Amino acid sequence: MEIAGLPGTAGEETTLSDAWDFKGRRAIQSRTGGWVCAATSLVVEMGERLATLSIAVNLGPYLRGTMHLGSADSANIITNFLGTSFILCLFGGFIADTFLGRYLTIAVFTAVQACGVTILTISTMAPGLRPPACAGPSSGGCVLANGLQMGMLYLGLFTTALGTGGLKSSVSGFGSDQFDESDKIEKKQMMKFFRYFFFFINVGSILAVTVMVYIQDHLGRRWGYGICAVAIIAGLALFLSKTNRYRFKKLVGSPLTQFAAVVACAWRKRRLALPEDPSILYDIDTSWEMASLPETAEEGKTLADAWDFKGRPAVKSTTGGWTSAAMILGVELCERMTTLGIAVNLVTYLTGTMHLGNAASANVVTNFLGTSFMLCLLGGFVADTYLGRYLTIAIFTAIQASGVTILTISTAAPGLRPPECSNPLGGGCVRANGTQLGVLFLGLYLTALGTGGLKSSVSGFGSDQFDEGDRAEKKQMMRFFSWFFFFISIGALMAVTVLVYIQDNVGRRWGYGICAVAIVAGLAVFLSGTSRYRFKRLAGSPLSQIASVVVSAWRKRRLDVPDSSMLHDIDTAEGCSAPEASKKKQKLPHTKQFRFLDRAAIVEGDATVDQTKWRLSTLTDVEEVKQVIRMLPTWATTIMFWTVYAQMTTFSVSQASTMDRHIGPSFEIPAGSLTVFFVGSILITVPIYDRIIVPAARRLTGNPQGVTPLQRIAVGLVLSIVAMCAAALTERKRLRAARTDPTAAVVPLTVFWLVPQFLLVGAGEAFTYIGQLDFFLRECPKGMKTMSTGLFLSTLSLGFFLSSALVTIVHKVTGESGKGAWLPDDLNKGKLYDFYWLLAALSVLNLVVFAAAARGYVYKEKRMGDESVNGFLLVGAGEAFTYIGQLDFFLRECPKGMKTMSTGLFLSTLAGLLPELRAGHHSPQGDGGEREGGVAAGRPEQREAVRLLLAAGGAERAEPGGLRGGRQGLRLQGEEDGGRERQRGGAGGGGLLPCMSCSSKTCSV
Incomplete structure (x- = not known):
């Protein structure tokens, strides 16, 4: 029977001793595992077999007939592909056993396999990625596939092989994990599972060599490979959908390490004679088995609310901190560099290469960015409810990498873009067809999906690496948010300078290819820190x-609302x-x-x-729902800022492309790189704010923060209004310059006239973004940080979508061309300045609404602090009884000769070293300092009982007041037992207390 309060008990339902659910609790046998879960492994394996075999068995004719390779070379490619697929199973098994676990390994490598098959599909679909057909029917005049064409084919094949090897090593083991070997019925089911596993492999094989080969030969290879890609993605979606029902096993470490250790140890002692009696050989000593458990072996402090990658309470000295946070910052740096590197220069590609109009191009960019940020809500929901932040980051980073890879292929393959205009001045242009735009949109929105999924979790997972209960780490966490924004800005700076330059001068395929490599490298760095991360429990949706x-x-x-004391609560x-x-x-x-x-x-x-x-x-x-509702007016009134922001990546870049961008006689600034002033403004504004504005505001207002989050947002909104006014005036000046020489390809006006609007919006973002991040994380309910981050990022999304809507409406109302058109394809004949004035007017109205909402807003700290004052006196009295009672008990009851250690044990409760007692009450909190005092009359248990009675009246009101960290209740004999069970189960839980215990759902003193 499990100790009450630990995850092993769940009413009268049977829990498993060696399996856990997706929230880290002991798995309940009736609610987890079984055939429902094992079936998803069968589907994933069938999809893998369908894809791998259908590619391999029919690859020879494609290599010989389409790529014009010889028979020997074709045979070698097929065998190398299959050989690599299976040899990588060793790599996949090592990763699963040592770092990721089977579930995460299957999820990540299935996504990798889907990416590989997608690349193969594009490779067979794009005319530029295969050589021309032979000149004669007798194979005469055949041109061998060139390096780019073979490179894309190999990339697709061996990415598929990597995915196959990674998931194949884990899928059967994870399926068998869904059955309990100690249960006779489930053990029989597990035996049946292996038979069905082999059966599904053969079903996939039959479908591959019949249906899929027929489709490849008669409908087209792109349809055959495309169906495989869709099947893999559908299988992955089904696999992830059952996350809340799976049974998970602990990581046991790498068997390779164990083998190597045994061999090395035996080799070192090769000259020693083996003893005849095996009992004198070293083995597991049961008398020390309990002492070897993590909670007694670790000398470092373990955290009560964080776990390591093996499900054990995280050891503070070996997990988290800046080492872990830095790896997470690297992922965000790569994400920002990629997303902005695509977005800021996408308009020029859409108008100049894909031959779309200005309005359509602007809408593509804003829809891409809007989707990226809107999907943060989906990412937050998935992270909070199913996957957790770590797994969400890993999977969606892989998805983003696949999206950027497809974009790279789209820009590299000649068949995936229309021919150049026959007239250098823009005449005779052929608009991109459906296939070309389809592949482009596939790459863009896969990138957006990856961005949205990881962006909602990356800041929260970074903050998880710091313990808020530790003052030093709490300060480090505050610094982490500053560094987080700094790394965002560094990534943005690299995007608008280095990447834009590479795209314009070396080739867009190189720019996007570098992004893809950077994301994969960032993912590798992120996964390499798995053993050092601190993980939090899922809080639910x-x-x-x-x-x-x-x-x-x-x-x-229809019911009347009674007094609050009559309402159901904790x-x-x-x-x-x-x-x-x-x-x-x-x-x-x-x-x-x-x-x-x-x-x-x-x-x-x-x-x-x-x-x-x-x-x-x-x-x-x-009350938590009320807190969310209170944030909604701020959420709604910050959307307009990001609509203004969207113009910096769309029409402002279009303006720059028409102006004189030369510095000196030969160097020309890429139009997209003008946003360097935008990013530079951010990097300048942040230190000025921290070093000058905040200290001055503290002196003037007496507020420790200097400027509140809402005040900071207000400054950003004002700057956005000024920016739009400046943009409108600059556009009037640009049009006057354009009219002096209507036939000139370049307007005789330097591009640096656009700098003020970039500087103003950049400074506005520095105020608005950090103000929003601070507001939504500080004011949200506890346990809703990921959702609140997604809510904040959705304002960016809606801002971009609002920009698209306004552009579409203005385009329809004012016309697509002609004298009255505001946004024609030729900006020199339009009235873009009127569009900027419209945005300025809407921003003024938005600022008025924001000011009205902010004026009536009461911050959570103040709102909760007002409710707490009445409880302080009772809590203080309870604290006196607690402190003296604890001191008396620990000194009186400790073994002789251990008084110093016992005193340290008692003082550790003040520092928050032991888990906080919450046996039906909230402990009074304090600053954790030591106090002197004599031993009062009466037994310690009696004084503690008095303290409980006092706390029942006062702590309820004092707890929300913001006093944290401090005096705890007693943790006695049961602490060892409870802690030991926590280490085994990896999911926390409380210990059993002799004088105050939770038993049979009641509290007793």
């Missing part, structure tokens, strides 16, 4: 919580059984705003009967 509160309140809309009397207690959810004070939502916490019928969250929510859940 905030969207589900919000929806359940709204639904529950709507069902009870029960201080039976807190040990409350779900919130197990999640260590902080109880929030009741507020009078949005009282209609309080109906969700009204108890109907018998309160002792369990009710689902869709019928009854706690008042704390309701």
Whole structure:
């Protein structure tokens, strides 16, 4: 029987001792694993076999007939492809056992395989990626495939081989993990699984050599490979959809390391004689087995709310910190460099190479960026609910890499872009056809999907590497956010200078290719830090919580709202059984705003009967939803800033392309590189803000922050208005210069006239972006950081989409050409300045609404602090009893000769070294300092009981007041047992207390 309070108990349902669910809790046998989960492994394996075999068995005719290779070379390519696929299974097994685990290995390498088959599909589809057909039917006049064509083919083949090897080594093992070998019924099912596994391999093989080969030969190889790619992606989606039902095993380390260690050790002792009695050989000593458990072997401090990659409580000295955070910063640097490197110079490619109009090109760019940021909401939901931040970053970074790879191919293959214009001045241009635009959009939106998925998690996962309960690490976490924005800006700077220059002067395929390599390198660096990361439990979907509160309140809309004391909340009397207690959810004070939502916490019928969250929510859940609602006006009124921002990557670049961009007689600035002033403005504004503005504001206002997040956002909104006014005036000047020589290809006006609008928007972003990030992370409820980050990033998305909508409306209303058109294809004949004035006017209206909303907003710290004052006196009295009772107990009950150690053990509770006791109450908090005092009369247990009674009245109101870290309750004999079970289970949980324990869902003293 498991100790109460640990993950091993889940009512009366059976839990497994060697398997865990996706939240790190002991897996419940009836809710996890079994055939439902094992079936997904069968589908993934069938998809792998379908793709690999259908490529291999029919590759010879393609290599000989289309690529014009010899029979020997073709045979070698096929055998090398298959040989590489299977030899990489060793690599995949090593990665799975040592770093990623089977689940993550399958997910990542299935995505890699899908990427490889997609590249193969494009390789067979694009005319420029295969040689021309032979001149004669007798194979005369055949041109051998060139280096680029063979390179793309090899890239697709061996990327597919890498994916095959990686997932093939894990898929059968992960499928068998879904059955419990100690259960007779499930053991029989596991035996059947292996038979079905082989059966599905053969089903995939039959489909490959019949249906897929027929499609390749009669409908086209691109259709055959395309169907394989879709099948793999569908299999991956099905595999990920069952994440919440899988059973996971602990990583056991690399068997290769074990083999090498045994061989090396035996070789070193090769001259020693083997003893006849094997009992004198070293083996696992059961008397020391418990002492070897992680909680007793580790001398470093373990964290109560963080785990390492093997599911053990994270050791503070060997996990997290700047080493881990730096690897995460590297991923964000690569993401920003890639996304902005594509976006800022995409307009010139769309208009100059794909021959689209200005308005259509601008909409493609803003839709791409808008989708990238809108998908942050999806990424946040997936991370919070299913995958966790680490896995979300890994998978979506791989997706982004596949998207950029497709973009690289799109720009490299001549058949994937239209021919050049017959007239150098723009006449005789053929617009890109459906296939060419389709491949381009596939690359763009795969990149957007990857960007959205990883961007919502990367900042949160970085902050997870620091312990907020430690003052030094909390300061480091604040510095991390500054460095995070700095790395974003560095990536942006590299994008608008180096990458844009390479795209314009060396070739766009080289620019995008460098991005793809950078992302893959960033992913490799990120995965290499797996053993050092700190992981957090999944908190569940905030969207589900919000929806359940709204639904529950709507069902009870006809009921009167009673006094808040009558509403259902975290029960201080039976807190040990409350779900919130197990999640260590902080109880929030009741507020009078949005009282209609309080109906969700009204108890109907018998309160002792369990009710689902869709019928009854706690008042704390309701208050968290209220916090989200309070943030919505700020969310809505910051969208307009990003609409202004969008113009810097669209029409401002189009303006620059028409102006004189020369520095000296020979060097010409790429139009997209003008955004270097935009990024430079950010890099200059941030230190000025931190070093000059904040200290001055502190002196003037007395506010420790200097400038509040909303004030910072307001400054950014004002700067965006000024920027649009400056842009409108500059455009008027550019048009006057253009009219002096209407036939000139370049307007006789230096491009540096555009610098002010870039500088102003850049400075505005420095204020707005960091202000939003600070506001949405600080004001969101605990446990909703990822969703709140996604909510913040969705303002960028909606800003870009709003820009697309405004461009479309203006284009329709004013016309696509003619005298009254604002946004014609030829900007020299348009009225772009009127569009800028329109944005300025809308921004002014938006600022007025923002100011009204900000004026009435009360920050969470102040709102909660006002509720806490009444509880301080009772908490202080309880603290006195606690401190003296603990000191007396630890000195009186400790073994002789261990008083110093026992005193240190007691003081460690003040420093927060032991997990916080939350046995149906919130512990009074303090600053953690030592105090002197005599031993009061009475037993320590009696004094602790008095402290509990006092805390019941005061701590409920004091906890939200913001006092953190400090005095804890007693952790005695059961701490060892509870901690040991935590280490085994890897999911935390509390210990059993002799004088205050949670037993049978009640608290006793």
